Amino acid sequence: MKRLALTLLLVLGAVQAAQALEFRSVKETGVALYEAPSLSAKKLFVVSRYYPVEVLQSQKEWARVRDATGGIAWIPSAALSKQRWLLVTSAQAGVRDKAGEDGKLLFSVPKDGVLEMLEPPQNGWLKVRHRDGSAGYARITDFWGL
Known part of the structure; x- marks a missing residue:
């Protein structure tokens, strides 16, 4: 019985994790992605308008995102659109x-x-x-x- 309950909890957790994916798109041209949540942090690269990213974490005015290559960086939240x-x-x-x-x-x-x-x-x-x-x-x- 305990094993069944544990299995159900693991399945529910996996379903919730899959539903938790949040994708946004860059709404401006030439937005820099940073190593840390600060404009003074090292710029890693620049993305173009409409580029999709997966939001991993939000923190005040910043979002930690992953791109299609798996790269992780920080972007100002104001640069993101809910448009998919x-x-x-x-x-x-x-x-x-x-x-x-x-x-x-x-x-x-x-x-x-x-x-x-x-x-x-x-x-x-x-x-x-x-x-x-x-x-x-x-x-x-x-x-x-x-």
């Missing part, structure tokens, strides 16, 4: 007129491009929009930031 942009991690992401491989290919976005997530994933597909306003459906396996 996704990073293309495959060679290219095909966007179709309907969810499914039988949908007509509307356009493709190359690796490291970004698309805005319009609707949560369903059956391995999600609705996305390009910055130019073009929208459609793409496979979730082509993206980071979900």
Whole structure:
């Protein structure tokens, strides 16, 4: 009985951890990511507008984030948007007129491009929009930031 209870607690903890993922996108062009939560800390690199990051921790005016490569840094919280942009991690992401491989290919976005997530994933597909306003459906396996 104790073993069953322990197993249930571990499963619930894993589910809560998975639900706790918080992704945000950079809302300004040329935002620096820092080694520590201070403008006087060492700048690690600069990211562009729409770049998605996973928020690991929030602290006053700063957020500790992870990028698609696994790098961890600090960014001013004011530079983050709740708007969900996704990073293309495959060679290219095909966007179709309907969810499914039988949908007509509307356009493709190359690796490291970004698309805005319009609707949560369903059956391995999600609705996305390009910055130019073009929208459609793409496979979730082509993206980071979900």
